[in-house]
Amino acid sequence: MSLFRSRRSFKPVAMDPARELPRELLTELLTDAHWAPTHGLTQPWRFQVFATLPARERLAAGLQLIYDAITPTAKRDPAKRAKLAASPRSAPVVIALLAHVQPGGKIPDWEEIAATSCAAQNLMLSAHAHGVASYWSSPPAATSPEFVRWLVLDETHRAMGLLYLGYASPSAAVPTSTRLPLNERVTWHEV
Secondary structure, three states: OOHHHHOOEOOHHHEOOOOOOOHHHHHHHHHHHHOOOOHHHOOOEEEEEEOOHHHHHHHHHHHHHHHHHHOOHHHOOHHHHHHHHHHHHHOOEEEEEEEEOOOOOOOOHHHHHHHHHHHHHHHHHHHHHOOOEEEEEOOHHHOOHHHHHHOOOOOOEEEEEEEEEEOEOOOOOOOOOOOOOHHHOOOOOOO
16 A cells, blocks of 8 residues: 555554654654655745653643634633644654745745645655654644744744654554545546
């Protein structure tokens, strides 16, 4: 089975937080991400890596603060808030994914976001090829302008969520996935 068809998303709770990813491996995964297609060679992807427990705990606390700031009191869900704290502690690596866009630049925002998404896919496929589980999460707290400011970046950055990386726990079941028939998603134009 191909790399594309066998890759699955493992939620952070299915990862082994005690099994660290070597820096050399992380660098290789990020290098593979860095080779994503990019119009005008703008290379808009930005990665903020939280690969130590203190860094992930700081991220968890920051996500909870942002959740409190952007969620009206009446709509706050204690379970969602708790998950924002637990997830970064569950995976040995969390990467904040951002797209750098130039307002009024020659490349439209949507293309920079698409290129950054390609970088994320490259990273996740490379992780899978190395036996590393991955999960792309996009809670509002991690896709907000407030998160960008928390990372001490300016408004030319768009937060696109968090990429969780780690080895799957030995007890974790491999998630299954299906797709609709391809012919329901393809239209052939022959004239």
